[in-house]
Amino acid sequence: MPETLPQPAKLLVKLHGKGSQHIELTLNTVTIGRKTDNVLVIEDPAVSGHHARIVKIQAVFFLEDLKSTNGTALNGRPITRHQLRDADVITIGQHRLVFQENVAPSTAAPAPFVDLDRTTVLRGTDRMPDGPTLSAKVLVIAGKTDRVEYPLTKQVNVIGSQDGAVIRLTGWFAPKSAATIARRGQNYSISPSRDAKYLLVNGADVAGQQELKDGDQIEVAGVKLTFCILSGTK
Amino acid sequence: MHSAKSDTGLKRLHNEDRFVADPPLGLYVVCDGMGGGNAGEIASALAVEAICTHLAEATQRADLPLIGSCDATVSPTANRLASAIRAANDAIHRESWSRPDYVGMGTTVVAALLHDEVLAIAHVGDSRLYLIRNGAIQSLTTDHSWVTEQMLKGFITEEEAERSPRRNIVTRALGVENSVDVELTEVPVKSGDMLLLCSDGLTRGVHPNDILHILGGSDSLPVMSDRLIAMANEAGGDDNTTVVIVALRDDLQAGLWERLKKLFAA
Numbered sequence: 429m430p431e432t433l434p435q436p437a438k439l440l441v442k443l444h445g446k447g448s449q450h451i452e453l454t455l456n457t458v459t460i461g462r463k464t465d466n467v468l469v470i471e472d473p474a475v476s477g478h479h480a481r482i483v484k485i486q487a488v489f490f491l492e493d494l495k496s497t498n499g500t501a502l503n504g505r506p507i508t509r510h511q512l513r514d515a516d517v518i519t520i521g522q523h524r525l526v527f528q529e530n531v532a533p534s535t536a537a538p539a540p541f542v543d544l545d546r547t548t549v550l551r552g553t554d555r556m557p558d559g560p561t562l563s564a565k566v567l568v569i570a571g572k573t574d575r576v577e578y579p580l581t582k583q584v585n586v587i588g589s590q591d592g593a594v595i596r597l598t599g600w601f602a603p604k605s606a607a608t609i610a611r612r613g614q615n616y617s618i619s620p621s622r623d624a625k626y627l628l629v630n631g632a633d634v635a636g637q638q639e640l641k642d643g644d645q646i647e648v649a650g651v652k653l654t655f656c657i658l659s660g661t662k
Numbered sequence: 663m664h665s666a667k668s669d670t671g672l673k674r675l676h677n678e679d680r681f682v683a684d685p686p687l688g689l690y691v692v693c694d695g696m697g698g699g700n701a702g703e704i705a706s707a708l709a710v711e712a713i714c715t716h717l718a719e720a721t722q723r724a725d726l727p728l729i730g731s732c733d734a735t736v737s738p739t740a741n742r743l744a745s746a747i748r749a750a751n752d753a754i755h756r757e758s759w760s761r762p763d764y765v766g767m768g769t770t771v772v773a774a775l776l777h778d779e780v781l782a783i784a785h786v787g788d789s790r791l792y793l794i795r796n797g798a799i800q801s802l803t804t805d806h807s808w809v810t811e812q813m814l815k816g817f818i819t820e821e822e823a824e825r826s827p828r829r830n831i832v833t834r835a836l837g838v839e840n841s842v843d844v845e846l847t848e849v850p851v852k853s854g855d856m857l858l859l860c861s862d863g864l865t866r867g868v869h870p871n872d873i874l875h876i877l878g879g880s881d882s883l884p885v886m887s888d889r890l891i892a893m894a895n896e897a898g899g900d901d902n903t904t905v906v907i908v909a910l911r912d913d914l915q916a917g918l919w920e921r922l923k924k925l926f927a928a
Contacts, residue, residue, distance in 0.1 A: 486734035582735050584780050584848040592737055605778060608850040619850050621779050636796070 437489060437529040439482070443470060444522035453489065458482040460520065461494070474498055474521040482512065482527075485581060489527065491518060509579075564616055564640075564657050566609070571651025572599040580616065585609040587648060588621070599650055606649035609640065616640045616655070624648060664690070665883035666906040669891045671863055672899030678702035678769075679861045679904035680710045688776030689717060690906050692789050694861040696835065697767030705754050705769040705837050712753040713773060716746035730841070736848045740782035743775045744844045747784050747836065754837025768835035772803060772859050776851070776910075783847045787832045790865055792873065793849070794856040799874040802847060806834035829866065857908040864890060864905055867897025883907050 439458070442448040451458075451468065459466040461479040470479070476496035483490045489512040493500035501519040502510050512518075518525040564580045574596040578585075585594035588605035597606065603623040610617055619637040620627035627634045628647040640646075642657040664685060670677040678695035680703075691713060695706030720726045720742050729748040732741050750771065758764045770787025783791055788805040804810060808831040809823040818826070836842055851857075856877060864873070868890070876889045887905050894903040 487732040488734040582737065582848070584737065584850055586778075586780070590778070608780070610848075610850050612849070619852070621850075622853065 437527065440526040440528055441468065442524040453482060453484065456484045470520065470523055472521055479520055564655065566595060566653040566655050569652040569654055572597060573651060574598050580609055580611065583611050597649055597651060602649055618646065663883060663911060664906065664908040665887045667887040667891055668904040669895070669902065671902050672895055674902055676700060676703055677902045678706055679902040680706040681904050681906050682710050682714060683906050687717065690857065690859055690908055691771065691773040692859040692861055692904050692906055693769045693771045694787070694789050694902065695769040697764065699763050701764045701767035704757065704764065705767040708754045708757055709750040709769045709771055709836055712750035713746040716749040717742065733846055736846050737780065737782065739775060739777045740846050740848050743773055743782050743784045744846050747771055747773060747786065747844050748842060751836045751842040755840055758837055766838065768838040770832060771836050774857060774859060779850055779852060781849050781851045784844050786834045786836050786842055786844055788862045790860055792858040792870065794858065794874065794877055797878065799870050802849060807832050851910055853911055855910045859906040861902060861904045863901035863903030864894045866901065868893050883909060
């Protein structure tokens, strides 16, 4: 029986002294602030003009503080960027926003009794799936890309012009795929793609695969990038 | 280029393993079925059929809904592969209720889907995928088995795991429950890499170093697969053995334009 598709996540907005309302997080970016060009406008002098935003990356939501004066807290702790999980409480000034992700309850039917002669299945040891942890990013120093920094949220992060590339090159002659940054466990490594003419890390040519360290300078396909490990943002 | 071979082994009457090797689609799968009578064969056959059907449908219709949740850490292609495996779980689970002798049937699966220079790997159970690169062999899957979990927790050593009478207990399988936890991984691959997908018939008796020795000892993929099967049978042949060897090469047709471009750029 296929699982039903998840319903859109919601935000329960509890504005101080104004009751509460639900908004559906159907947009990829929901901006929050005092100015009227925000998706969620909070009229309060303690709230910055552009205070924070909720960004959806595929199925995962992230909360980002936009360098607000008074800060943004998640579950009581100040954050700059953090993944949102069901029932997380965002605090902006005296206002509270409760993130509600519609996690479909799994109605597991009683499993059939198994008596197998050979390979047998032991149940109930399913691990919790590891959530995507944002622990590294690259900053664009020079070159044509569609953004100035990219969180490396995927296991394989393609640098190139192709659809689905994490670091999107926008130069005219940018190759579809120039290089890939791959995560295995807590280690990141970079390797050139077939179409790459060169790949330099800290000025040295990389032919096969090289592990990346915090602060490494990457040069490929006309762009310069800095690799950064983000510590403590789990 | 690939070579796939499946063998019943020396002690079993049936071959419950099934495989897929579909280079145009970039899909390679090994399933090791389990269950009484011929239920194991049914389960593994249903699995490969459902996986291929789901992926074929997805190429026809880009808006085909994903089954199960989307993992943001991997590409849409990898999520599609996981979706196909969940479709297989549904198909087997549904069928397992249709006849009394099918109750509880299931199968392992290891599936690899190649897109551009990225390999998406999904697996459930103790069938494995090895990457052979620059003369070294590395397993890209971690068995969902009792002994492996005990080993990872540090309760038993690798040697104890290899000798354990509980080696045949898997902690996840397709079709046994109404939903399945699929482990998804993605890695970059390149020309010159070799992949080996195999059932536990190979890995129970044959050490990875011996596998590496065979894969490096010939230029012919069919010779390699024959030798691997022979080695599994020499080690006892207790179980069915299936091997799918894939040698990754620059695709000649797609590569022509790229090579021309490089020629002019050089």
